[in-house]
Amino acid sequence: MLQQARQLLQSYFGYTAFRRGQDQAISQVFEGKNTICVMPTGGGKSICYQIPALVLPGVTVVISPLISLMKDQVDTLLQAGIPAAYINSSLSAQEVRDTMTAAKQGEYKLLYIAPERLESYVFIEDLKEMPIPLVAVDEAHCISQWGHDFRPSYRQIQRLADMLPQKPIVLALTATATPKVREDICRLLSIDESNTVITGFARENLSFSVIQGQDRFAFIKDYLQKNEKEAGIIYAATRKAVDQLYEKLRKSHISAARYHAGMSDEERMDEQDRFLTDEAAVMIATNAFGMGIDKSNIRYVIHYQLPKNMESYYQEAGRAGRDGLDSECILLYSSQDVQTQRFLIDQSLERERIPRELEKLQLMIDYCHTETCLQSYIVKYFGEASSEPCGRCGNCTDSRAAVDVTKEAQMVLSCVIRMGQRYGKSITAQVLTGSKNKKITEFGFQALSTYGIMKEQSAKDVTNFIEFLISQELLGVEHGSYPTIFVTAHGKEVLLGQRSVERKEAVQTKQIAADDPLFEELRGLRKSLAEEAGVPPFVIFSDRTLKDMCVKLPQTEEEFLTVSGVGSSKLEKYGETILAAIAAFCKEHPEREKGVSADIVETKHKKKAVAQSHLDTYELHEQKLTVSEIAEKRELTINTIENHLVQCASEGMKIDISLIVPEQYWEALDTAIQEAGRERLKPIKERLPEEITYGMIKVYLSIRQPEENSYS
Ligand code: ADP
Ligand code: ZN
Numbered sequence: 001m002l003q004q005a006r007q008l009l010q011s012y013f014g015y016t017a018f019r020r021g022q023d024q025a026i027s028q029v030f031e032g033k034n035t036i037c038v039m040p041t042g043g044g045k046s047i048c049y050q051i052p053a054l055v056l057p058g059v060t061v062v063i064s065p066l067i068s069l070m071k072d073q074v075d076t077l078l079q080a081g082i083p084a085a086y087i088n089s090s091l092s093a094q095e096v097r098d099t100m101t102a103a104k105q106g107e108y109k110l111l112y113i114a115p116e117r118l119e120s121y122v123f124i125e126d127l128k129e130m131p132i133p134l135v136a137v138d139e140a141h142c143i144s145q146w147g148h149d150f151r152p153s154y155r156q157i158q159r160l161a162d163m164l165p166q167k168p169i170v171l172a173l174t175a176t177a178t179p180k181v182r183e184d185i186c187r188l189l190s191i192d193e194s195n196t197v198i199t200g201f202a203r204e205n206l207s208f209s210v211i212q213g214q215d216r217f218a219f220i221k222d223y224l225q226k227n228e229k230e231a232g233i234i235y236a237a238t239r240k241a242v243d244q245l246y247e248k249l250r251k252s253h254i255s256a257a258r259y260h261a262g263m264s265d266e267e268r269m270d271e272q273d274r275f276l277t278d279e280a281a282v283m284i285a286t287n288a289f290g291m292g293i294d295k296s297n298i299r300y301v302i303h304y305q306l307p308k309n310m311e312s313y314y315q316e317a318g319r320a321g322r323d324g325l326d327s328e329c330i331l332l333y334s335s336q337d338v339q340t341q342r343f344l345i346d347q348s349l350e351r352e353r354i355p356r357e358l359e360k361l362q363l364m365i366d367y368c369h370t371e372t373c374l375q376s377y378i379v380k381y382f383g384e385a386s387s388e389p390c391g392r393c394g395n396c397t398d399s400r401a402a403v404d405v406t407k408e409a410q411m412v413l414s415c416v417i418r419m420g421q422r423y424g425k426s427i428t429a430q431v432l433t434g435s436k437n438k439k440i441t442e443f444g445f446q447a448l449s450t451y452g453i454m455k456e457q458s459a460k461d462v463t464n465f466i467e468f469l470i471s472q473e474l475l476g477v478e479h480g481s482y483p484t485i486f487v488t489a490h491g492k493e494v495l496l497g498q499r500s501v502e503r504k505e506a507v508q509t510k511q512i513a514a515d516d517p518l519f520e521e522l523r524g525l526r527k528s529l530a531e532e533a534g535v536p537p538f539v540i541f542s543d544r545t546l547k548d549m550c551v552k553l554p555q556t557e558e559e560f561l562t563v564s565g566v567g568s569s570k571l572e573k574y575g576e577t578i579l580a581a582i583a584a585f586c587k588e589h590p591e592r593e594k595g596v597s598a599d600i601v602e603t604k605h606k607k608k609a610v611a612q613s614h615l616d617t618y619e620l621h622e623q624k625l626t627v628s629e630i631a632e633k634r635e636l637t638i639n640t641i642e643n644h645l646v647q648c649a650s651e652g653m654k655i656d657i658s659l660i661v662p663e664q665y666w667e668a669l670d671t672a673i674q675e676a677g678r679e680r681l682k683p684i685k686e687r688l689p690e691e692i693t694y695g696m697i698k699v700y701l702s703i704r705q706p707e708e709n710s711y712s
Pocket of ligand 1 (some may be wrong): 017
């Protein structure tokens, strides 16, 4: 039977082999064993009951808690040529009756139903009139009170199984199952625990990273500009934050959709639709968004703020890359969000649950601070034995150089103290950069010895630096009527010279996927095919399938069938159109080679994308802009711009050093380097006037004697 299953996998779904766990789950079902199948999101759980449904006589009933998901799943099956239908509250009474009649006549292989239906005696009587060999329980954790979305109606499933004239096999599926939830599922659905199929929690195609101490909005803006064609979700913690971010992006001419519980049902549906149909590439939302969304081509999930715990985080981040293509999960961390989350926990929970939730929040914060593999941290959190470092996450791949910023930190910290630790970030930055703002003079801050000591930097950079000091817990934030900053115990150690501070250069945004004109063409074609068919684009073909077409460049129907995700139904429906488009493209681009893996195109491109950024900086440098002007213009940090210039120098481009370090300092610099050597920046810095920054020294070193450049 497994042989037959494999053939069906090919002919209906267009896949050549089962993924880990799928064949085992399917075999167990064929052997008549009630089974629980635990796989991460995107692991391929649906196939585990869809293939048996094709083989077994009668109609497989699928219990699914999410209305929107049902429709997409049924659309996907219909696209694959598998007769299926659903019954939920979105149908009229007449539609329900018609569907049930058709089901009794054996017109469907799969029937999706909402769990609430099982409460109805009449409905169960109807089901009794159909041969039901298999009951698949999707999101099976909903049966347990320990799970995060308990649904009382799930408790009716066992009753259904008992009442059917021919006892069905029960297959429970879930992505989130702590041992306790698993036990519950098994007990409540009469599954022998030895019939558990479980694959790892790690998601091979996701790369996680945590970014802190950087300007979040600038990061997002840059990221969205680089990846404007890719679909992604940005999660923010509150409705207000969603609205603010949405407006700011709109002002920057980035079109996005938004979603939160404060909007009307209709508005939310419209926005969700715009996102699902690829009308808007990015969705900005609170955690109210995402349940029941199985859009497979989400390339990134960014958390603009800290989520409340690892469970929510992994669930939300896990919505990226269901199609198995490389995708990114980025968390933008600021320690101030901890307060917001504490507040939300405090507001929304009964007293006795608060300590437990605070504990979970702490583990979420620990995730943000860990220096080891993020993927390993996650799987360990979910109770899996520790794994090898993933080699993909932000921590595994971090090669940024750290720069000693103790002196700058001391300047900021002492300024905060002199200002009485009663003011916010931006006014502190204004004092440090010597702003002539009226407020400053009103308070008499221009008389402080720290007034203007960082005047060669922009107020924005200094604000970012303060943000960084907060992330290092050298500054704390007091949330009164407005947030003010104070020096922490660690910060005091820095002031006393007992602790040094190192800062890594800013994380650069990157392009996730390669630009491939054929891919763009096919993506556009898919969109119009989807509009015609009245389904979301990802239901027609996944991104992965389009990528595979780009590699295989099929010319015949047989070749088209070898594309992953193309079965006979898709061939029949879309073969002609797609083959014609590919043929036309190849005619126009005779240089396009078959068999060039998308990965190769991609890595080539990735290098270019990274390479691009310093070239953009160079262009501005050639226009005689200073480092801080370039930083301002590109909304990057001074540090990043300096690194770009170091890179340009190392690639042999001509740098005008006078734009970076004023000529009057050159002699002093040469002397300092001679005395202190080139190995470390700190001793050089100590020999120079305050206004010479580490960055200046770094660039100076790389340009004056590039052959010994060891600081880039
Ligand atoms: P889950 O329900 O576990 O989150 P899905 O069933 O939605 O995952 O499957 C995720 C994606 O993987 C879908 O696009 C699906 O078509 C694809 N997929 C499933 N099984 C295979 C397979 N054996 N080979 C290739 N792709 C597969
Ligand atoms: Zn890692």
